[in-house]
Amino acid sequence: MNAAFSPKTILTGAQMLFVAFGALVLVPLLTGLDANVALFTAGAGTLAFQWITRGQVPVFLASSFAFIAPIIACNQLYGTAATMGALMAAGGAYMILSVLVRLKGTDMLHRVLPPVVVGPVIMVIGLALAPVAVNMAMGKSGDGSAQLVAYDHAIWISMLALCATLLTAVFGKGIWRLVPILAGVFVGYMCALFLGVVEFSAVQQASWVAAPAFTAPEFKWQAIAFMIPVAIAPAIEHIGDMMAISHVTGKDFLKKPGLHRTLMGDGVATTLAASVGGPPNTTYSEVTGAVMLTKNFNPRVMTWTAIIAVVLAFIGKMGAVLQTIPVPVMGGIMILLFGSIAVVGLKTLFKAHIDVSEPRNLVIIALILVLGIGGMQIGGNEFALQGVSLCAIFGILLNLILPPAQSESQN
Template sequence: MTEPSQTDYRFRGKDALLGAQMLFVAFGALVLVPLLTGLDPNVALFTAGAGTLLFQLVTRGQVPVFLASSFAFIAPIIYGVQTWGIPATMSGLAAAGIFYVVLSLIVSWRGTRVVARIFPPVVTGPVIMVIGLILAPVAVHMANGRSGDGALQLVPQSTALVVSLSALAVTVLVSLKGRGMLRLLPILSGLVVGYLLSLAFGLVDFTAVAAAPWIAVPAFVLPRFHAQAIIYILPVAIAPAIEHFGDLLAISSVSGKNYLRQPGVHRTMLGDGLATSLAAFCGGPPNTTYSEVTGAVALTRVFNPAVMTWAALCAILLAFVGKVGALLQTVPVPVMGGIMLLLFGAIAVVGLNTLVRAGQDLLEPRNLAVVALILVCGIGGMELSLGAVSFKGIGLAGLAGVILNLVLPCRPKEEGEIGVPPAPH
């Protein structure tokens, strides 16, 4: 692979359509996160665009990636919003962005090996698995027409299953059989088919869309410092921070340019962290690089990072169209539930693949202890209280994995370079 040159960035009006196409590829996944977590989809559109522009500024416009809503934080955002409210949850997400910034400084100072020592696959793999599996009941409830906690039956179960399983089937078929650009739109395809079926069953109410203005400022929310929310969410940042390396490897492989060297992992992770904190200060979900957009780059062979600038500008413009957010919020529960059945399982599989690619013996006592305790603490909902501070769920699982990995005797061969596959997000 070659190193990117400073002349790669070419901002041209004729690339605007390509940029809109890149946003179209990312759109389904981008808006799914706010719809699942109770955040404003217009804010998510704005923070995706603004975060991408900030990332390009930090990386000197050298990397053709688009940043948008991260799936890894869905579970903690749902819990945080229900427990402490959106402003407090945003403080935890802002802290996650700062965590990326700190990691970028460590990488700049000591290189990637020190990060690999603290966060090896035996820690990050099961943490990613927990992120997916802990959400499995939510997906099942919603696919059956119930609220995420299963308390309310929002849609008759028989109708809900027709809609959710149809959306699921289309998502799977497009991912397997889709050709060209269609192959990169499985989530959006599932959403469209599920939505059309919902219209046929009379599950969609357009009252809010009719009342919404065409032009409106997104409902930005400032974070409010909340120590408990920060402690709960911060350990979750471990997995997506390490997946960042995998995303860089993917786009480097696609473009044939070594972005790990130029602009360097420290700059790309810094850009990711600042974009995530920016999103939190606006009330949006954390940002991450999108593998669908990387696939679109590979398909179109358009490696000019300025195309992502156009995608970012399109996202920001759409964020100020009030009817867009109102329309997105009419998507019925079963449509999202059907797609989530696949999505959350896919996140767990990415974690499993991280362990498989590491090639370690999971029955070796040390590895067995680390992986087993991460999985049980995370999926089982283990809670540990130390005075006024409480650790639970994914946060406790991630923290336990890091501590066990550092204190348990480690064989020299278990330390290696970071090599993880890019997650769905």
Template sequence: MLQDPSPSDYQFRLRDSLIGAQMLFVAFGALVLVPLLTGLDANVALFTAGAGTLVFQVLTRRMVPVFLASSFAFIAPILYGVQTWGVPATLCGLVAAGFFYVILSLFIRWRGVGTLQRLLPPVVTGPVIMVIGLVLAPVAVNLALGRSGDGAVELVARGPALLVSMGALTTVVLASLLGRGFVRLVPILLGIGVGYVLALPFGLVDFSGVRDAAWLALPAFVLPEWNWRAVLFIVPVAIAPAIEHFGDILAISSVTERNYLKNPGVHRTLMGDGLATILASSLGGPPNTTYSEVTGAVALTRLTNPAIMTWAALSAICLSFVDKLGALLRTIPTPVMGGIMLLLFGAILVVGLSSLARCGEDLMEPRNLAIISLIVVFGVGGMTFSAGQFVIEGIGLAGLLGVLLNLLLPRPSRSAREAR
């Protein structure tokens, strides 16, 4: 016989819902940053982050306390794709990246995690992550100086732009270094806030869009359109965040003292990530990934109940229907975003360097030297391969090249390694 919930049950649910809203606040700055930088809709990103987290929870039997939202690794390909093919075609490539995760998860279930680690070692994934940061660096500098991402158009005068961008950057750095507790978890949000306030006296903020926006409205969903060039360009980029996924699952396992690599299994977590990305990209949102900021909040609060992430996901979905929120986010001036991007894209580079430093390999060994150097130079230098209408370049080319070189280049014998 079913019993009615007791008052204490309602109290726990209310507490969990408030904590879940706090977890969303931790992720909010990074979550909306990706769509704001790439031209996607922030309200759609909120909706797909919430929906994607719920999909992940279903796949992992609600065992893992993580929140999924906009992936930074795809900023560069989305920027390029939107400028080259438009939003719907770019979404097609992002959907394909989600299917790549799904195929990879099935491969892991069949062959085990070790096989994937041999196929995609740090000497491949580390340089690919570095290329993402290096390719994005000029975009960050241009926006911080008040120009468009390609530097062709001046949007804001150089002086006010530098003051605003450096103020936002300084806030993020100080919050990261000196912040304590909750403050340290939301440096991007604080940076956006300070930059926004600095921009107001210069007249860089236009509130007309906020006044005209409705309070409640359906998010502006966009459906993907088939474009094989976008697929070939974006799918290789998914190699790096797929490997990072293991690090994220290891991190939350360490925080909760549970082995999620075994139960529910990394094949399930990666499958959840892939299906969440497919759902997000099919509706016009950026690809989803597990958020380390939220993992940090879990470590700080010691609240490891996955139900809290359910409430965070539901809060994101509810906020996505507040049209004035999306309009307000669109008023954030370009230099504010540029200042934050200076640190953000540099941090992506450092993640790649850290991956190489920790791998324990001799980076000057000829095979490793060839793989790393060619990935970086091809990716950053703008190398392009084409055959008829087939074209592959940039980060996609760098990722594919790294995988091929790792498979084809002969490995040194043990005697050769010992001789060195």
């Protein structure tokens, strides 16, 4: 039997989807998108990535956490259809980066987007949504305007979900250490069932087999200008993920098939996802960890992961069950999730040995953090820059305009 069609390869592919599943569906559940569409676009995006990279890289692409805050904000400002159009443009920005990397090499990318800019931008992505996480953990809507679940019940549900997530992440062994979000959702959901706050009417009405609720994009230049700068953080994260999977497999994927091809694959996958109403795609470090654990480096495994994801997307009741997960379950997990994203940004600064006492570095980092987290807005009703997009642009401009730090100029 062909190894690509062997039961072992198919089962390993299913296991990889199990590892990615919690994070994959969390993004649409938090942003109001359809979870079944996210499953479909994760599978379709992974297949597109494999085609572009000639089936050489064993990675799985799915919902990107970096876009959670921008999607929520863009939805409120411009609507879902315009947000999808903006996300397609963000995927286009990946493709442009891919072409620039092919023509100029990776040094160009690091000059425009050094750690002193990327680190604090990633921190903003995590911390900007801290109030949303806390509100949801207390049973409120994200903006705190409505109490969806009684506080006495919500705090138990959210804290148990949080504890299960962090305990699995810290003390889990083997494959279980790679699924902390799934563990948190399960424990929180069981608690919610016990307290009687889960509503099943939507599940009873849903069909077993149904097409995902695809959404057509709409293009508004205001939404596009708002979203494109957000692509900075996941693009840099993509490079790190490629380096990680290269280290795990002992192959240099930055050279073959090349970073330009992997960036292009990510961009096409994101544009494809947004064109039908799905969240942007990114490579999953959880799946990279699973590859390291299983020692199965065959990219065909990810083909089966993608195929299984596409098939599951057409099970209507699955999406309905996911929608029954109460707000406090998500809130408890988000507290740890958004804090973890901020720590990744901090790690970026530490790893690059950025001297924050240097006035130049201090100014760039301080302005990015305050403009991004503080909610500064520049513009009016027709067009406004705010949040991650505003602070990213400020960071890039300051880095290009300000003279090098003394420690850099002496080297």
